[in-house]
Amino acid sequence: MIFSKKVSTKRIHPSWKLMISYSILLVLILAVGLYLYNITKKDIVTNAQNQNRLHLSSTINSMDTQFKAMNNLALSIVRNSDLTELARMSASSPNFHLKAYEGKSNMYAFSPMCQLLPIENFFIYMPQSGYILSPYQFTSMDFYYREHNMSMEHYGQWKDTLVNPEMQLQFLPLSNYNSNNKNFLYIMSLDNYLFYSMPAYLCFIIDYEAITQFFSDIEFSNGKYLYVTNNSGEYQFSIGEPPKYSADLAYISTFDYIDDTVSHTFGTETINVIRYTSSTNSWIYYLLEPQSIVSSSLNQYRNMFLLTILSGLCIGIILLYFLSKHNAQPVIQLDAQLQDSIFRTHELESVLEKQQPLIQNSYIRNIMLGRISTRGEMDYIQNYLGLTKTGVKYYVLYIVAYLDETSKLDDDISSFLDESEEFILSSVSSHHTNIISCLEKYFGDPLYLFNPKRHNYALLLMEPSDTQSSPSLSEKFLDFHNEMLERYSIWTIGGTGNPNHFLGNTWKSFQQAQKAVSYASNSHILYNYDSLDLSSDIYYYPSQLEESLINFISAGNLEQTEEIFKFIHRENLEKRSLSYPKMQTLLMELHNTLAKIRYTISDAETNELIANVDHKLKEYLSLKQLEDIASDLCKFFSGRSSKKQTITNIQSYIHENFKDSSLCLAKLSDEFGLSESYLSYLFKEGTGENFSMYLERIRMDEAMKLVKESSAALSSLYLEVGYNNANSFRRAFKKTFGMSAKAVRDNMNQ
Incomplete structure (x- = not known):
C-alpha cells in the first residue's frame, strides 16, 4: 500500500485556525456538561424511585407477615373447644362465669403470639352473651366501651360495626368513637373458620405508632405520603402529613399506571406515585412523593456542572487568546503534522475495517496450530464460534493462490515491510478481497479461516460423520479454481487433510493439508493427504x-x-x-x-x-x-494446573481478598491469566453460582459475624466487608437476611 498526501496551497491565518478550533472545543465542553447533567438527573430520579419501591415492597411484605400471624391466631382460637363452647353460651347459661374464667386462661396462652404483632390489645366479642374476653379482661361490652372513654352516642353504631360482615378485615379508625385515639379496629369473624357455628368476633386494636414504625425506612418528613386502600378502593389508613390534594386521592386507582408508576399533576403540583399490591390481602399501597423533592436533590450536581462548564469556558478563552497571539507559527507546523497523521490514521482505519474479526481469526489459528491446551477451553471456543453441531467431522482445506503479473506492485512494496505489516496489507489487498468473496460463494459464510502465510488460506470445513468421501469438494474447488482464473487471473491449488470427529484434533488435518498442497501441480490442482505416496526415507516431525x-x-x-x-x-x-x-x-x-x-x-x-x-x-x-x-x-x-485446582485457587483468593472493594472479575482475570468471559464460565461451571453472587455471600457471612460477635460501629460496617457504598451494603444485607443489621443487633440486645 502506497501512502499519498495532498498538500494544500491555501493559507489560513493561524489566529483564525485557533479561534475556530477552540470555539468548537468550548461548545463541546458546554454540550458534554449539559449531557452529563441530564444523565445524572435521570439516574437520580430512577434511583430514587427504585429505592422507594424497594423500601415499600420490603415493608409491605413484613405487613403481610403480620396479617398471616393474625390469621394463625384466629385458627388457634377456633381450635380451642372451651372458647368455642363459651361463644355459644348466653350470660344466663349455667357455669357461664366458670367457663369464662377457663377461657381467660386459654386466651392468656395466646399472648406470646401477639407480642410481635403491631397491636395494642385483642379480644373476642361474643354477641350471644354481650361479653368480651381478652387475656387480661372478661367484662360486658358496655363496661369495655365506657372504660375506653368512647362516646356513648355512638355505642349502637359500635355494636353494629362489630357484627357487620362488610366491616370485617378492614382498618376501622377508633377516632370515630374517641377523637383522641389514633388506633384502628380490625375485626375477624371466627364463624368463618369452622363448619359449625361459632358466633364470635376476634378484634384487634391496631397500634398506629407500630404501623408507622413498619414504614420507618421511608422518610415521610420531606413531603412523602402513604395512602392505603383495600381492593375495593376503600380507604384503610395513611402515613405522613395529609397533602392539600388529599380529597382527590379517592380517584387514585384510575390513574394511568405504567409498571405501577405514574406522575400525576394535582393542581399546580406534580406528584410521583408508586403503586404496590399486597399478595396476602390485595390491599393497594400508594406512595406519593412531590417531584420538587427529587429536583431539589439535583442542586448540588447542577452547581458542580455549572462550575465545571464555567471553568472550562474561562480556561478555553485564556488558551485561545494566548495561543493565538504567541504560538501561531508552532501551531502551523503542528497542524501540518497533525493533518498528515490524521490522513494516515484514516488510511489505517480503512485497512483494519476490512480484516476478519480478530477474535475469530485468533481462535481458528490456535485450533489449527494445536494451541488449545485444555478441553474446557476448547468447549468454550467451540460454543463461541457456533461449532456445536453434532454428527459432523472437521477437516482443513489448504489453498495457495498465485497472482499474475499485475500484482507485482504489491510484491514490490512488501519487500520493504516486516512480516506483520505484510500480513495486514495482504489482508486488505484487492486480491485478498476477491479470494475471500469467492471462498464465501463456494464454501459458505461465515468462513472459518486464517492466513498462515501471504496468499495462503487454511479453511476449516465440516461434513456429516457418515460421509466416506467428499466428491462435492473436488467439484466445488474446481469451480472455485476456474472462477478465480477466469475473473481475476489467479491460479489456485489446494490440499485437504483427513477428517476428525473432535474439533481439538484439527491440527492433524491442518498439517496433512499443508503437506498435501505441496504435491499439487498444474495437472492436479487438488490433493487429498490419503492419496499421497509417502514411502520415503524422510521422517515427519515439523x-x-x-x-x-x-x-x-x-x-x-x-x-x-x-x-x-x-x-x-x-x-x-x-x-x-x-x-x-x-x-x-x-x-x-x-x-x-x-x-x-x-x-x-x-x-x-x-x-x-x-x-x-x-x-x-x-x-x-x-x-x-x-x-x-x-x-x-x-x-x-x-x-x-487442573481445572478443579484453578477454581480452588480462585476461591481461596476471594476468601483472602473479599474485603478489597476493588475486587472484581477483571482483577481476577489479571491475577490468574484467564480471559474474563472464560473465567466467568469456568467459575460458574465449577461452583454452581456466578462470581458476583459468590462474593456477595462471602461478604454477607462476614458482615453477620461482625454484627453478632463484635462491637463494630454499624455505620462503618460496610467498609469492613469490602463495600464502598453504605446503601448498597444495606440493601444486600436486608435482601440476604430479611432484616437490617441494626435490627439484628437490637434483637440480640433485648
Missing part, C-alpha cells in the same frame, strides 16, 4: 507438531498428547519406510523436545514422578518409551 506437543504436555492434556504420538506413529512407521539412522534421528528429536519440557520444572518441584522421567530419559530410546515419558510429564502438569 516444528508446528513439536510446538503442539509442548503445549499439550504443559497443559496436562493427556488425551491430545496420546493423539500426537498416534499421529507420529502413523506418519513415520505406517506411511513411511524409515531407515535405522533416520528413525534414530526422529527419536532423538522427540527426546530433545521432552527434555526441553522436563527442564522447565524447578528442583523444588521435583518429585518421584519426575525422578522416574529423568531415569527413563537416560535409557534406550524407543517410541513407546518416549510416549511413556510424555504421559508422566502430562500427569505432573495436570496435577499442578
Whole structure:
C-alpha cells in the first residue's frame, strides 16, 4: 500500500485556525456538561424511585407477615373447644362465669403470639352473651366501651360495626368513637373458620405508632405520603402529613399506571406515585412523593456542572487568546503534522475495517496450530464460534493462490515491510478481497479461516460423520479454481487433510493439508493427504507438531498428547519406510523436545514422578518409551494446573481478598491469566453460582459475624466487608437476611 498526501496551497491565518478550533472545543465542553447533567438527573430520579419501591415492597411484605400471624391466631382460637363452647353460651347459661374464667386462661396462652404483632390489645366479642374476653379482661361490652372513654352516642353504631360482615378485615379508625385515639379496629369473624357455628368476633386494636414504625425506612418528613386502600378502593389508613390534594386521592386507582408508576399533576403540583399490591390481602399501597423533592436533590450536581462548564469556558478563552497571539507559527507546523497523521490514521482505519474479526481469526489459528491446551477451553471456543453441531467431522482445506503479473506492485512494496505489516496489507489487498468473496460463494459464510502465510488460506470445513468421501469438494474447488482464473487471473491449488470427529484434533488435518498442497501441480490442482505416496526415507516431525506437543504436555492434556504420538506413529512407521539412522534421528528429536519440557520444572518441584522421567530419559530410546515419558510429564502438569485446582485457587483468593472493594472479575482475570468471559464460565461451571453472587455471600457471612460477635460501629460496617457504598451494603444485607443489621443487633440486645 502506497501512502499519498495532498498538500494544500491555501493559507489560513493561524489566529483564525485557533479561534475556530477552540470555539468548537468550548461548545463541546458546554454540550458534554449539559449531557452529563441530564444523565445524572435521570439516574437520580430512577434511583430514587427504585429505592422507594424497594423500601415499600420490603415493608409491605413484613405487613403481610403480620396479617398471616393474625390469621394463625384466629385458627388457634377456633381450635380451642372451651372458647368455642363459651361463644355459644348466653350470660344466663349455667357455669357461664366458670367457663369464662377457663377461657381467660386459654386466651392468656395466646399472648406470646401477639407480642410481635403491631397491636395494642385483642379480644373476642361474643354477641350471644354481650361479653368480651381478652387475656387480661372478661367484662360486658358496655363496661369495655365506657372504660375506653368512647362516646356513648355512638355505642349502637359500635355494636353494629362489630357484627357487620362488610366491616370485617378492614382498618376501622377508633377516632370515630374517641377523637383522641389514633388506633384502628380490625375485626375477624371466627364463624368463618369452622363448619359449625361459632358466633364470635376476634378484634384487634391496631397500634398506629407500630404501623408507622413498619414504614420507618421511608422518610415521610420531606413531603412523602402513604395512602392505603383495600381492593375495593376503600380507604384503610395513611402515613405522613395529609397533602392539600388529599380529597382527590379517592380517584387514585384510575390513574394511568405504567409498571405501577405514574406522575400525576394535582393542581399546580406534580406528584410521583408508586403503586404496590399486597399478595396476602390485595390491599393497594400508594406512595406519593412531590417531584420538587427529587429536583431539589439535583442542586448540588447542577452547581458542580455549572462550575465545571464555567471553568472550562474561562480556561478555553485564556488558551485561545494566548495561543493565538504567541504560538501561531508552532501551531502551523503542528497542524501540518497533525493533518498528515490524521490522513494516515484514516488510511489505517480503512485497512483494519476490512480484516476478519480478530477474535475469530485468533481462535481458528490456535485450533489449527494445536494451541488449545485444555478441553474446557476448547468447549468454550467451540460454543463461541457456533461449532456445536453434532454428527459432523472437521477437516482443513489448504489453498495457495498465485497472482499474475499485475500484482507485482504489491510484491514490490512488501519487500520493504516486516512480516506483520505484510500480513495486514495482504489482508486488505484487492486480491485478498476477491479470494475471500469467492471462498464465501463456494464454501459458505461465515468462513472459518486464517492466513498462515501471504496468499495462503487454511479453511476449516465440516461434513456429516457418515460421509466416506467428499466428491462435492473436488467439484466445488474446481469451480472455485476456474472462477478465480477466469475473473481475476489467479491460479489456485489446494490440499485437504483427513477428517476428525473432535474439533481439538484439527491440527492433524491442518498439517496433512499443508503437506498435501505441496504435491499439487498444474495437472492436479487438488490433493487429498490419503492419496499421497509417502514411502520415503524422510521422517515427519515439523516444528508446528513439536510446538503442539509442548503445549499439550504443559497443559496436562493427556488425551491430545496420546493423539500426537498416534499421529507420529502413523506418519513415520505406517506411511513411511524409515531407515535405522533416520528413525534414530526422529527419536532423538522427540527426546530433545521432552527434555526441553522436563527442564522447565524447578528442583523444588521435583518429585518421584519426575525422578522416574529423568531415569527413563537416560535409557534406550524407543517410541513407546518416549510416549511413556510424555504421559508422566502430562500427569505432573495436570496435577499442578487442573481445572478443579484453578477454581480452588480462585476461591481461596476471594476468601483472602473479599474485603478489597476493588475486587472484581477483571482483577481476577489479571491475577490468574484467564480471559474474563472464560473465567466467568469456568467459575460458574465449577461452583454452581456466578462470581458476583459468590462474593456477595462471602461478604454477607462476614458482615453477620461482625454484627453478632463484635462491637463494630454499624455505620462503618460496610467498609469492613469490602463495600464502598453504605446503601448498597444495606440493601444486600436486608435482601440476604430479611432484616437490617441494626435490627439484628437490637434483637440480640433485648
